[in-house]
Amino acid sequence: MNTVVIGAQWGDEGKGKIVDYLAGEADVIVRFSGGANAGHTIVSGGRQYALHLIPSGALYPGKVVVLGSGMVIDPRALFAEIALLEEQGVDTTGRIFISDRAHIVLPSYIEIDKERDAKRKKPIGTTGRGIGITYSMKSDRDGIRVADVGWKDKLDELSKGDYDFIAGYRDRLEAMAIDMAAFMERHKGDRVLLEGAQGALLDLDLGTYPFVSSGMSSAAGAAIGAGIGPRSLDKVLGVFKAYSTRVGNGPFPTEFSGEEAEGDLGAFIRETGREYGVTTGRPRRCGYLDLVALRYACWVNTIDRLVMTHLDVYDTLDEIKAAVAYTVDGEETADFPASIGKLTAVKPVLQCFKGWKRPISEVCHYDDLPEEAKAYISFIEDYCGTKVGVVSVGYERTQTMVREAVWD
Ligand code: GDP
Ligand code: IMO
Ligand code: MG
Numbered sequence: 563m564n565t566v567v568i569g570a571q572w573g574d575e576g577k578g579k580i581v582d583y584l585a586g587e588a589d590v591i592v593r594f595s596g597g598a599n600a601g602h603t604i605v606s607g608g609r610q611y612a613l614h615l616i617p618s619g620a621l622y623p624g625k626v627v628v629l630g631s632g633m634v635i636d637p638r639a640l641f642a643e644i645a646l647l648e649e650q651g652v653d654t655t656g657r658i659f660i661s662d663r664a665h666i667v668l669p670s671y672i673e674i675d676k677e678r679d680a681k682r683k684k685p686i687g688t689t690g691r692g693i694g695i696t697y698s699m700k701s702d703r704d705g706i707r708v709a710d711v712g713w714k715d716k717l718d719e720l721s722k723g724d725y726d727f728i729a730g731y732r733d734r735l736e737a738m739a740i741d742m743a744a745f746m747e748r749h750k751g752d753r754v755l756l757e758g759a760q761g762a763l764l765d766l767d768l769g770t771y772p773f774v775s776s777g778m779s780s781a782a783g784a785a786i787g788a789g790i791g792p793r794s795l796d797k798v799l800g801v802f803k804a805y806s807t808r809v810g811n812g813p814f815p816t817e818f819s820g821e822e823a824e825g826d827l828g829a830f831i832r833e834t835g836r837e838y839g840v841t842t843g844r845p846r847r848c849g850y851l852d853l854v855a856l857r858y859a860c861w862v863n864t865i866d867r868l869v870m871t872h873l874d875v876y877d878t879l880d881e882i883k884a885a886v887a888y889t890v891d892g893e894e895t896a897d898f899p900a901s902i903g904k905l906t907a908v909k910p911v912l913q914c915f916k917g918w919k920r921p922i923s924e925v926c927h928y929d930d931l932p933e934e935a936k937a938y939i940s941f942i943e944d945y946c947g948t949k950v951g952v953v954s955v956g957y958e959r960t961q962t963m964v965r966e967a968v969w970d
Contacts, residue, residue, distance in 0.1 A: 563751075563752075563753055563754070563796045563797070563969060564754045564756060564784075564788075564790065564794055564795055564796050564797075565584070565588075565753070565754070565755055565756065565796060565797045565798075565799065565968060565969070566756040566758065566781050566784040566795055566797065566798045566799065567580060567581050567584065567755065567756065567757055567758060567799045567801060567869075568758035568761070568762060568779065568780060568781050568784070568798065568799070568800055568801070568863060568865075569758060569759075569760060569761025569762060569764075569779065569800075569801055569802075570761060570762050570800035570801060570802040570856055570859040570860070570863070570865065570868065571761050571762070571763055571802050571803065571806055571807070571808075571852075571855065571856070571859070572760075572761050572763045572764055572770075572806070572807065572808040572809070572812075572814075573600075573759075573760045573761040573764055573779075573808075573809065574601075574761075574803075574807055574809065574837075574839070574840075574846060575761060575801040575802050575803050575871060576801055576803065576869075576871035576872065576954055576957075577602060577618070577757065577758060577759070577801050578601075578602025578603050578604050578613060578618040579602075579603065579604060579605070579618075579871065579954060579957060579959070579962075580799070580801050580869050580871070580952065580954065580962075581602070581617070581618035581619060581755060581757045582604040582606065582618045582619065582621060582959060583952075583959055583962045584755055584968055585617075585618065585619030585621075585622060585625060585755055586622060587753060587968075587969055588619060588625075588753045588754065588755040588969075589626070589749065589752035589753045589754065590619075590625075590626045590627070590628065590749050590752060590753075590754045590755070591617040591618065591619030591620075591625065591626075591627045591628070591754075591755045591757055592617065592627070592628045592630045592754060592755070592756050592757065592787075592788045593615070593616075593617040593618075593627075593628070593629055593630055593633060593757045593758075593759065594630040594631075594632045594633070594756050594757065594758060594783060594784045594786075594787025594788045595630075595632040595633060595758060595759050595760070595777040595778050595779050595783045595784075595787045596633060596634070596693065596758075596759030596760050596775065596777045596779060597614075597615060597633055597634040597635060597636060597639075597667060597691060597692075597693050597696070597759075597777075598614040598615050598635075598636050598639040598640075598667070598689075598691045598693075598841070599614075599688070599689040599691045599693045599759070599760070599775060599841060600613075600614055600615075600759035600760065600841065601613075601614055601839060601840025601841035602614070602618050602759075602840070603840055603957065604618055604621060604959070605957045605958050605959065606621060606958070606959045607959075608958075609650070611647070611650065611652075612840050613643065614639060614643055614840075614841060615629060615633070615635060615636075615639060615640050615643055616629070616640075616643055616644070616647065616654075616658060617629070617757050618757055619755060619757075620647065620652065620654065620657075620658065621652055623653065624657065625657065626657050626659070627657065627658055627659070628658075628659045628660070628661065628740070628742070628745065629658070629659070629660045629661065629664055630661050630664065630742060630756075630787045630788045630789065631661040631663035631664055631742050631786070631787055631788065631789050632664075632777060632778055632783055632786055632787020632788070633661070633664045633665075633777075633787065634664070634665045634666070634667050634692075634693055634696040634697060634700075634777070635660065635664050635665070635666055635667060635708070636666075636667035636672070636691065636692065637666065637727075637728075637731035637734070637735060638669075638727075638731075639667075639691070641731070641734065644658065658738060659738055659739070659740045659745070660708050660735065660738045660739055660740065661708065661739075661740060661741075661742040661789065662707065662708045662709035662739040662740065662741060662742070663707055663708070663709060663742060663789070664707060664708050665696050665697075665699070665700050665705045665706065665707050665708075666696070666705070666706045666707065666708065666711070666728065666735075667691065667692040667693070667695075667696045668692070668696075668706065668720070668724040668727060668728070669692075669723055669724060669727050670721060670723065670724050671692035671695035671696050671699065672690065672691065672692035672695075674692070674695045675688055675690055675691065675692045675693065675694055675695045676688075676690045678694075678695075684811065685811060686772065686773055686774075686810060686811055686812070687809070687810030687811040687812075688775075688810065689810075689839075689841050689842055690842075691841070693775060693776055693777070694775070694776040696776075697766075697776035697777060698776065706720075706728065708735055708736075708739050709739065711728055711731070711732045711735050711736060712732060712736065717729075742788065742789030743789045745789075746788060746789055746790050746794075753969055754788075756784040756787075756788050756795070758779050758780075758781075758783070758784065759777070759779055760775045760777065760779035761779060761859075762779065762780050762800070762858075762859035762862065762863055763855060763859065764779055765777075765778060765779045765780040765783070766778060766779075767780070768780050768862045768863075770812050770813055770902065770905060771900075771902075772902075773810070773811055773812025773813065773902070774812075780862065780863050781795065781798045781800075781863035781864060781865070782863075784798075797866050797867070797968070798863055798864055798865050798866050798867075799865070799866065799867050799868075799869050799951070799952070799968070800859055800860060800863060800865035800867075800868050800869065800948075801868075801869040801871060802851075802856055802859075802868060802869070802870060802871070803835075803851070803870075803871050803872040804851060804870060804871070804872045804873045804875060804876055804882075804938075805831060805835075805848065805849065805850060805851050805872065805875065805876070806848070806849045806850060806851055806852050806855075807835075807837055807846040807847060807848050807849070808846065808847045808849075809839050809842070809844055809846050809847070810844075812902075813902055813905040813906045814847055814849055815849075815852055815854070815855070815885065815888060815905060815908050815909075815910050816849035816850040816851070816852040816884075816885045816910045816912075817847055817848070817849040818831075818848055818849050818850075828848055831848045831875060832845060832846065832848055834875045835848075835872055835875045836957075850883045850884055850885055850910065850912060851884040851885070851942075852884070852885045852910065853884050853885055853886050853942065853945045853946065854885055854886070854887060854888055854895075854896055854897070854898050854910075855885075855898055856868075856942070856946055857896075857898075857945060857946045857947070858897075858898035860946045860947065860948045865948055866948070866951075867948065867949055867950070867951030867952070867966075867968075868942070868943075868946065868948050868949065868950045868951065869950070869951065869952040869953075869954070870939065870942070870950050870952070870953050870954065871953075871954040872954070873922065873931075873935060873939075873953060873954070873955050874921070874922050874923045874955040874956055874961075876917060876918075877917075877918065877919070877920065877921050877922055877923075878917075878919065879917040879919075880916075880917050880919065881914050881915070881916065881917055882914070882915040882916075882917055882938060883912040883913065883914055883915070884912065884913055884915065884938075884941075884942075885910035885911060885912055885913075886911055886912070886913045886945065887910075887911040888908035888909065888910055888911065889908065889909045889911060890904055890907055890908045890909070891907075894911065895908075913941075915934070915937065915938045915941065916934045916937070917934060918931075918932035918933075918934040918935050920932060922935060922955050923955050923956040923961055925955060925963070926963065927963060928953060928963050928965050931953070931963075939953070949965075949966075950965070951964070951965050951966055951968065952964050952965065952968070953965070
């Protein structure tokens with residue numbers, strides 16, 4: 563069974579935590595898109611791990627994890643991450659594999675990424691990890707894949723710096739390289755968890771273009787990125803926060819503004835939810851849950867079940883708000899516009915919900931959640947036409963409630 567986990571907002575929804583939780587019952591975990599722009603946090607037994615390239619199932623002893631074909635991999639970042647995991651006591655020997663079709667991020671691409679974004683009139687605010695350049699080299703058919711690291715004629719086209727860089731990692735990359743198609747065929751019938759990076763609204767095609775990343779972070783990308791056909795995707799889980807965050811630039815209709823941003827609410831959410839980027843340390847922009855955007859994410863990814871995280875962050879509030887529509891040019895709409903001009907101009911129509919005013923981080927069963935919290939979830943399910951199958955009430959692996967079995 564192939565189960566896909568994607569972000570249903572602008573990234574940082576808690577995918578790492580959820581994939582780590584679900585990986586306990588998975589046979590194999592495959593990351594299918596993005597690169598070291600991602601930052602996936604896992605907290606287990608009080609220890610915190612930050613993963614950027616390695617799939618979030620790697621913490622279980624002996625579990626096989628794969629960096630899939632849709633990824634762009636900076637070998638320097640990869641081997642530094644492996645070394646750090648080993649230092650933290652995680653034995654990764656012989657169980658991290660890389661698709662030979664994945665593309666390699668070269669040092670020159672990282673420089674170009676930073677320079678190009680700095681020169682943009684409206685910078686995207688990229689993570690500076692060379693992601694966009696690597697994906698554009700791939701589209702331009704000038705990229706270097708893992709399968710190409712021993713292809714002398716191809717490598718001769720590179721600058722000396724990039725050539726030497728690849729040469730330094732060639733043996734280690736070749737030792738980890740696999741044929742994704744054959745691998746997935748062998749694991750047919752196993753429980754395979756397909757881990758996304760970024761989020762639906764950062765997807766190159768479906769997101770808030772051009773303020774997006776460059777990979778296929780939507781569910782459709784899971785097929786290409788893992789080397790299987792789309793009909794082999796059995797279930798899609800979309801992770802979302804009880805509120806919204808965004809890092810970098812671009813439209814964000816429900817972003818806290820004025821008093822909310824400068825006053826207590828924005829600071830409270832940022833500190834309570836620890837809303838600082840794992841990769842760049844940038845403070846995340848925060849706002850209300852945007853149901854217009856979330857429902858759009860459900861539609862374009864055929865999300866079977868939503869996974870709600872960070873519900874505990876709202877524990878002390880009297881009142882919670884979420885956007886149920888936008889107004890633009892005096893008209894109300896509940897559709898998510900493609901035009902960035904429009905999306906920047908919209909004003910959210912906010913609906914209020916009663917807060918529960920008690921701590922929920924220790925709650926283990928869905929039925930034991932406060933009625934107000936269940937009412938908020940129930941409204942989201944009705945609005946999106948999608949059930950919330952898992953609820954997370956803290957960053958620890960154990961603070962997770964599953965309402966129905968994920969692998970059935
Ligand atoms: P990812 O990129 O989607 O994996 O998410 P990040 O790791 O970048 O950011 C999510 C942050 O929220 C991390 O610090 C997690 O430890 C934390 N987190 C995940 N789920 C919950 C939750 O339900 N409640 C709280 N308070 N924090 C959570
Ligand atoms: P995870 O997997 C949040 C954002 C960047 C920037 C835009 C483009 O942790 O959810 P890029 O370097 O990819 O070209 O930057 O995308 N971005 C993310 N925001 N979470 C992420 O990953 C992100 N990966 C990229 O901040 O706005
Ligand atoms: Mg993240």
